[in-house]
Amino acid sequence: MLMRRLLLIALGLGAVLLTANAAPPTGKMLRVGWLEGFREKFDPDSVPVHRALMESLREQGYVFGRDFTLEYRSARGNPERLPELAAELVRLQVDVIITTGDGQTRAAMAATKNVPIVAIGVADPVATGIAAGLARPGGNVTGLAINAAEISAKRVEFLKEAIPNLSRVAVLWNSNLKAMQLQYQQVETAAPRLGVTVLSIRVSSSDDFDKAFAAISESRSGGLIALFGPMRGNDLPRIAEFVNRNKIPTIFELGQGVRGGGLMEFGPDHVKLARLAGAYIDKIGNGAKAADLPIAEPTTFELVVNLKTAKALGIKIPQALLLRADRVIE
Template sequence: MGKKGHWLFIFIILLTALIMTPSSSKLFAKKVLRIGVINFITHPALDACQKGFMDQMAQEGYIDGKTVQYDISNAEGDMSVVASIAKKFVSQKKDLIFSITTPCTQAVAAATKGTGIPVIFGAMTDPVAAKVAESWERPGGNVTGCSDWMDVGAQVKVVKEIVPGVKVLGTIYNAGEVNSRVQIAELKKAAPGLGIKKIVEVNAASSADVLAAAKSLMGRVDAVWFPTDNIVTSALEALVKVCEDNKVPLFGSDVNQVKRGVIASCGIDFYELGKEAGKMAKQVLDGRNPAEMPIKKGKMGDLWVNPSAAKRMGITIPQAVMAKATKVINK
């Protein structure tokens, strides 16, 4: 063996030894991404959005505990906790943050400003009004995602189809949520054209306020509709009970609410919304700039009805509405 061959042989032996040592093997291991997931409060729609996101990420090759490590945090409606979680994710230098709801996205957008950490949101109604994006077509910063924007006019039309005599419509929402204020503004625009003469609004600043707010509407309204409000949805059972006891029809803004006792709702599938957010996250992790990624909207189309809930509130769902329902819940 010549001198050149001798040194090549030694180099190969040393390289093999280096690769085989436990400490050095980490150098050749694929990076495990760290993704922070922040949710505002526990309720089925938001949980479905989170599950859809994680399921889609798994389909894209990001396997929990193998190629990605999730840090999942839920503030349970406490804005001070939301801010703390957002700051924690930034200090830990997450590779990406998935934020669910408007309050969470606003907090994360503020915390990540100037850090370069990309943020994908789900279940946020109006990112422009919430001031986390410059426009729907070009967000312009580090935040983009999938909106749960609903056609409020279509939802109120369902109310009128089931209870044609509604003239005064009550609504409950947390005035502190931008997403809810946007939907109430849309409600006021749509109502006159559908023959609704008056909207009666009551505020519920916390889950504990929902029961009293619901009771305050009784005797003043013909029916109740509420937006995709995180506070109200988290305490929906209290609202349902009051409407049942007083035989006042209750309508929602999310199809999953029908499972919990609302008479009917048309809306989007939050699980599918989460999956779309997962697809966007994959694009960002592949190098696409979130500033240039148009914000997507969930697709309206599903109409869920609950004849049993209608009966408990003193009405019957017309056959014409039953015929076009995409899902019938009897519970």
């Protein structure tokens, strides 16, 4: 199994120190802002990431309505709205802003240099300029990051292991995000060692997908790597519908494709990351500066294999790969 437990590296700061002496600040109602890209409303009952954050804060001793309030702003799949929503949270004088993606994090950074930002699952923050370093971020962004570039290279390996005769793979990626550029470069570097040729399919807006899908079909690639970074809320369903209709073996980021019929998923569990965000909020609420709170990264990841899809595609997944999977859908 790849996912045994979530370990953290933060160049000297462990999870124990993050959660030590947790308690709401005395005599203060903490105002938490949440900048969301897609989900229309905050709904802990049905959205696991939302529920994980609330549970995390509860574990720190925080009670909603007594110790903190939440201002939730969603772009509802329209990223052009993120800057104005981030500015609105700043005008509301929130004490901390939670973000769950690169676009949200950058919008919040552009809106304020003073309000602390706790990012959940931001990709490659040092390489993309979001933070000066993991141990000392140096700005107003801290939280839970992902070494997404290295993870992307592993996706090539898993796809090749599932399809030993794979010789050509298409990579669908969002060219607007620097983190995506790094991820694609890692795929491009890893593929030749596996005897795989890479076809770059760049998209910069949702309007590019029809052209991208046509290019993938014409390339006759034996597989597809879908790097997460949709521009609008219906992008992932469109990708899933396309690969299912054209019977293309595809590996997605964790939680982004198997339910729609994708062959595999690989990556960190964002719900587990969200469960750790409460410790950061508690530290900030009690006076710590984001610049001094190390950014943590997961060091273990989850692999999901969809055997139902494999059978439909006529692919026999090697037993060795199935044994490494954390979850198998039959």
